Amino acid sequence: MISSSDLGRIDKSSMHKVYDRWPEIADEAYHSEFETAGFVGIDHIVFTGMGGSGALGDIFEAILSRTNIHVSVVKGYLLPKTVDADTLVVTTSVSGNTVETLSTLNLAKEKDCKIIGFSSGGKMESYCLKNKIEYRKIQEIHSPRASFTVFLYSMLKILHETLPVEESDIKGSISSLREIQRKISSNNLNNSNPSLELAKWITDIPLIYYPWGLQAAAIRFKNSLQENAKMHAITEDVIEACHNGIVSWEKRTEIKPILMQGVDDYIKTKERWNILQEFFDDKKVDYKIVKSVEGGILTKLINLIYLLDYASIYKAILTKVDPTVVQPINYVKSKLNED
Numbered sequence: 001m002i003s004s005s006d007l008g009r010i011d012k013s014s015m016h017k018v019y020d021r022w023p024e025i026a027d028e029a030y031h032s033e034f035e036t037a038g039f040v041g042i043d044h045i046v047f048t049g050m051g052g053s054g055a056l057g058d059i060f061e062a063i064l065s066r067t068n069i070h071v072s073v074v075k076g077y078l079l080p081k082t083v084d085a086d087t088l089v090v091t092t093s094v095s096g097n098t099v100e101t102l103s104t105l106n107l108a109k110e111k112d113c114k115i116i117g118f119s120s121g122g123k124m125e126s127y128c129l130k131n132k133i134e135y136r137k138i139q140e141i142h143s144p145r146a147s148f149t150v151f152l153y154s155m156l157k158i159l160h161e162t163l164p165v166e167e168s169d170i171k172g173s174i175s176s177l178r179e180i181q182r183k184i185s186s187n188n189l190n191n192s193n194p195s196l197e198l199a200k201w202i203t204d205i206p207l208i209y210y211p212w213g214l215q216a217a218a219i220r221f222k223n224s225l226q227e228n229a230k231m232h233a234i235t236e237d238v239i240e241a242c243h244n245g246i247v248s249w250e251k252r253t254e255i256k257p258i259l260m261q262g263v264d265d266y267i268k269t270k271e272r273w274n275i276l277q278e279f280f281d282d283k284k285v286d287y288k289i290v291k292s293v294e295g296g297i298l299t300k301l302i303n304l305i306y307l308l309d310y311a312s313i314y315k316a317i318l319t320k321v322d323p324t325v326v327q328p329i330n331y332v333k334s335k336l337n338e339d
Contacts, residue, residue, distance in 0.1 A: 002189050002196065002317050010317050013324045015228075018142045019310055020185045022149045023177035025141065026302075029153035030170060037134050038161035039114045042088045048074040048104040049092040052144035055223065056092055056152055058216035059301050060163075065213070067164050077103040079111070087113040088162065094144035094151065096122020099336060109133065118155060120147075143324060145227060148305070149177075165298070173299040180293070180303055184310045195307050199314035201288055204254035205231070209238045209276070211269045213297065214260055217304035221260075224312035228323035231315070238272055246276070249283055257287040260304065263294055 007016050018025075045064070047057030057073035064071050072080050077100050083089065089108040093101040096119030105124065108115045109131055117128045120140035128135035138154045141147045156163070156170055182188065184195040191197065206225065210218035218235045225233040234255070236245050248255075257280065261273055280287050290308070292300040316323040 001191075002314060004186065004189065006317055007186055010320055010322060011313070011324070012322055013142065015142055015146055015323050016186045016310075016313055018146045019306075019313065020181070020187070022306055023174060023181050026149040026153045026174050026177055029138075029150045030157050030174065032154060032157060034136060034154060034158050036161055037116055037136070037158050039088050039116075041086055042069065042114065042162060044070045044072070044082065044084075044087040046072045046074055046079060046083060046087060046089045046104075046108075047092065048079070048089065048101050050075055050098050050100050051223065051227075052146075052148055053092040053094055053098065053101065053151070055145075055148065055216065055220045055305075056155065057090075058219055059152065059298075059305075060090075060155075062213060062216045062301060063165060063298050064163065065297075069164070074104055076100055079104055079107050083108070083111050083113050085112045087111075089113055089115045090118070090155075090159075091115070091124065092118045092151065092155075093122065093124050094120055094138075094140050094147050096120055096124040102127065105133075116159075118151065118158075145224065145309075148309075149302075152302070169296045169298050172295060173302050176293055176295060176299045176303055177306060180306055184307055195310035196314045198258075198288065198290065198308075198311040199318055202256060202258075202311070202315055204256055205234065206258050207234045207236060207255045208258045208260055209236055209241060210260040211238055211262055211265050213265075214262055214292065214301065214304065217292075217301050217308065218260055220305050221308040221312070224309045225315065227326055227329075228309075228312040228321075229315040229319065230321050231319075238276065239269065242272055242276070246279065249279070249285060257285065259287060259289045260292075261289060262292045262300060 047060050049057055054075045061071040061073050091101050091105045116134040117124050118136055136158050138151055141150050208218045222233040222235050225231050293303045313323050
């Protein structure tokens with residue numbers, strides 16, 4: 001098991017303490033004094049960002065998937081050619097210096113579209129102020145990935161006049177974060193902690209199967225395992241995997257499957273889950289099921305992200321790895337002459 005002293009000794013910059021406060025951070029962000037930004041006549045929103053900022057685009061795409069607004073998520077340098085006067089481009093970089101996101105911001109300025117930028121400062125702040133682009137400065141907390149909730153709920157507050165998201169859904173998601181906090185925080189380092197138990201189970205290379213609606217949580221978990229625990233991870237859509245990926249299980253492998261299931265998945269998706277579990281049982285493949293909580297899509301996703309992010313931190317501690325340090329990312333940035 002992990003002790004409090006293990007956390008203090010290995011997690012040198014105390015990332016876990018930020019995660020312990022995620023529900024409070026979310027609540028404070030949503031009830032902040034940020035000036036709202038209302039955009040009218042929008043039928044297309046493009047969310048641009050990389051890493052933790054890119055994960056924000058994924059979750060907004062899921063939240064808006066059943067609305068009349070078309071959503072694009074850009075994790076790169078270029079914007080879709082469909083950007084026009086009825087498009088809102090939302091550029092997010094926690095540091096404010098992400099070169100890919102700054103590229104999309106510059107391209108958006110050249111087009112006849114609406115724009116808003118979010119960062120903790122950096123080049124994005126300077127660029128937006130210089131060019132009179134709508135901009136909001138949000139405080140970074142510890143690191144871009146740990147700042148997920150402060151950015152998500154600040155953006156929900158600032159864009160509430162533009163996004164068709166009910167306030168009751170947002171407040172409900174924060175309440176659900178408080179409920180799971182008691183189970184997974186560093187104040188509960190025992191066998192009743194589901195994040196810690198999952199971290200202990202994960203070995204070798206986890207393969208995260210997910211239904212389409214929970215893709216944002218699956219991608220975020222993969223990224224968090226890679227950054228925090230410094231381990232390889234794979235994601236696959238469960239329906240698509242039944243047409244290709246399942247064949248690879250004919251051979252013995254060190255891959256460990258995690259089945260990320262929604263409590264109210266589509267009936268045909270539930271059928272696939274049952275078939276996949278029967279297949280794994282027959283092949284004697286050890287797998288883990290992670291289920292979402294009840295509630296709307298925002299509640300489901302933020303709870304899964306909280307539980308799974310914390311599992312990646314615990315996995316780092318179990319393997320005696322500092323979850324904060326990301327030297328290979330710094331190496332790539334140095335080669336690109338990024339700040």
